[in-house]
Amino acid sequence: MEDELAQELTKAECRDICAQLSHSPFLDPNRISCVNYERPLGDGAYCVTLRAELEGVGQIALRVVKSENAKEVYKELKQNVSIRGTTVETYGVTVVKWRGTTWRVAQVMEICEMGNMDDFIAQRPSLSLRSRVGILRAALRKLSDLKRSRVVWRDLKGQNMLVRRQDGEDDVDFVFCDWGFAVRLNENEKRRMTLGGPGTEGYIAPETKTPDYQFSCDMWAFLVWACSICVDLAKTGAGELEHEIAKLKLNTRYSSSRKAEEAKVKKVLRQKFLEAGLVREDCRGLFELLSSDECPWTQPELRWTAEEAHAIISQRFGFGERARVECLSPSSCLKTLKIAESGKENASLGSKPPGGATRRVTRTRSRKALGALQNGV
CATH class of the missing domain: 3.30.200.20 (Phosphorylase Kinase; domain 1)
Incomplete structure (x- = not known):
């Protein structure tokens, strides 16, 4: 060297x-x-x-x-x-x-002998859907932990997740690394980004061109990464999905409207990967969910939080595990959450504050109720 x-x-x-x-x-x-x-x-x-x-x-x-x-x-x-x-x-x-x-x-x-998550998955083409979903759910729990500590990572990707060990196919233990772009938000504070935005192309959320951002920028990166582990690497090169998303240049100063950007993202996911047969057959259902209208991408205020994504993926692909989340009627356009978007709550996923009653924070959203919660297993 x-x-x-x-x-x-x-x-x-x-x-x-x-x-x-x-x-x-x-x-x-x-x-x-x-x-x-x-x-x-x-x-x-x-x-x-x-x-x-x-x-x-x-x-x-x-x-x-x-x-x-x-x-x-x-x-x-x-x-x-x-x-x-x-x-x-x-x-x-x-x-x-x-x-x-x-x-x-x-x-x-500490040394993580199994290497980074991208390499770990690439070297195990037979890794089951159950294991892949388990990895996604574990990452979401860890993102929730970061949010409760008011940390915005800004560099989520498989290469920044190190695998400690593999006790079994369905038990993959990993940790996050590389905090060069991480920031800690004060309560009720938002942070400014440069127009280019730090991070890896494709994983950089579109709102990095706006005056402020919060924890939702990590969830954009999560969606990109979640889709990427559904891709059949035997048919396409590593990083191809991220490359196609980066080519859209959604984080430039004069990008189109969020609605138009959403259509661009979904078109790439569906036409260049799903319809082109580049998605693993066992991951097709998961990829369809992530590329569907049920899963908002480009508008940060509509994008799933880590808690919502965990609940939805658990309920749809949790292999019998019930997700603990409640939703009001579809017509109300309201959603009840256990943890606020600001990261201010101190509860863990599914936990309850003293007194036994679940504390809920109600947020108004201008989207339809999540169909995934109505059609879960």
Whole structure:
């Protein structure tokens, strides 16, 4: 591997950077050994991830910052998003010598032996619909956890989900990683984005061109990713669906109306994938749901929340598990939710506040009642 690391830093300069990362304790570099420089676990724009050993822990992933100017990486290391069961565990930060001369800041974190989710699924073409649905539902629960912590991820994709282990075909444990674009919203606060919007093309929600955004931008990325794992990779290349969505350029300054954009998205999904026979036969029902009018995409105020998506997918494809969600009459255009869109509620999926009564937040929506809740298993 070529030495792509940028300007050299002294050890003292690296230690000074580590001292600024208040949420990450500094680890003695002498505790790091057996660093495998020749076969990186991953190589991104700002970091290269290597396999190593940490005294007292065992094998770990060493995420080495490529440049002292990689502000997004330092911001990520400062992010306090270590939600149990959701994010990769970070043991701390340290300094490492690169090629024996250059000192670099490194993040020390748990190693996920099974790799990222996209590769995990691609290498297992026989992975059942039950497992794929289970993965989607688990991701939605983790998104709900992030929302309760008021974290907007802005970089959801299969490559940023690391698989810890596979205890069985129907038991896939994974965590989220890469928080360079994540932000934490204050209560009732919205955040501005640049017109281009951070993230990966195709996964960037259309509203990133507007003055503000909230948690719903992660749900756009979820829908793209959910559709992508329904595609038959034996018939199309990896990332093809994301590429086709990106070609629509929905996040440009002078994009068309949301209604017209919705039609464009659904046309691509149906014509270029469903009707073209590029969707796995066992995933056809799931893909039909995600590409149907029941599933709003381009209008963030109508887009499913993580809680709604979990309930709908569970009820339609939960293999007998009943989703705990209630809906008013279709004519009312109202919906009762257990967790508010703002992420302000502290309840978990299906939980109840003290006193036994389920707390509900009522939101007005200008869409028809979700047919999926009326036609569930």
